[in-house]
Amino acid sequence: MTESGLAQTGLIESGPAKPATRRLFFALWPDDATRNALNRTGKWLHQHWGGRRMRADTLHLTLVFLGDLPAAQIDALLQGIQNIPIGAFELNLDQAGHWPHNRIGWLGLSQHSQALESLVRALRDQLRTLDIPFDARPHTPHITLLRKAQGGAALECLPVNWAVDGFVLVASNPQADGAHYDVLQTWRLATQ
Numbered sequence: 547m548t549e550s551g552l553a554q555t556g557l558i559e560s561g562p563a564k565p566a567t568r569r570l571f572f573a574l575w576p577d578d579a580t581r582n583a584l585n586r587t588g589k590w591l592h593q594h595w596g597g598r599r600m601r602a603d604t605l606h607l608t609l610v611f612l613g614d615l616p617a618a619q620i621d622a623l624l625q626g627i628q629n630i631p632i633g634a635f636e637l638n639l640d641q642a643g644h645w646p647h648n649r650i651g652w653l654g655l656s657q658h659s660q661a662l663e664s665l666v667r668a669l670r671d672q673l674r675t676l677d678i679p680f681d682a683r684p685h686t687p688h689i690t691l692l693r694k695a696q697g698g699a700a701l702e703c704l705p706v707n708w709a710v711d712g713f714v715l716v717a718s719n720p721q722a723d724g725a726h727y728d729v730l731q732t733w734r735l736a737t738q
């Protein structure tokens with residue numbers, strides 16, 4: 547019997563071995579009230595700019611995108627990120643925008659956030675120390691609300707205030723209805 551015939555009988559396993567990597571990123575992960583507010587903004591933006599809304603359970607703000615990391619390195623990552631010297635802070639998400647090049651409709655900040663920038667820098671510094679690669683392009687803070695959106699005229703939006711008191715490491719699992727995310731670990735930021 548051929549190998550494919552054997553595979554059909556279940557006598558041997560078919561298909562390539564699953565790669566032992568996970569697609570990872572650090573993110574701000576909203577509490578329920580912030581998630582609901584972001585989701586409402588997504589509904590509103592969708593009425594204007596169309597496209598596909600992100601599912602409420604996936605809404606987040608990416609801090610650092612790592613991409614595929616060998617599973618064997620995840621423990622070192624979980625243990626290595628510590629003592630991030632940034633206290634809890636607030637984000638005022640007050641600007642809706644659309645990027646024609648990737649057709650993303652997003653919510654972001656009209657004012658630069660020093661605390662957010664410091665958090666991203668601290669994470670990048672620790673990742674370098676751990677020798678874990680990441681996407682080192684300039685960070686553009688945004689929450690993706692729509693994909694494949696047509697965009698349109700600039701819009702005034704109701705701001706969403708987000709009290710940030712921690713961040714998470716997320717693993718992304720691509721599926722037919724879009725990516726599903728597993729939060730692997732949460733780190734708390736010091737509150738006064």
Ligand code: 2AM
Pocket residue numbers: 571607608611650681690718
């Ligand atoms: P996006 O929503 O603007 O696509 C998981 O893919 C998260 O990581 C998303 O928030 C995504 O941003 C972000 N991200 C940042 N850099 C990425 C990259 N090079 N490839 C895929 N996702 C990236």
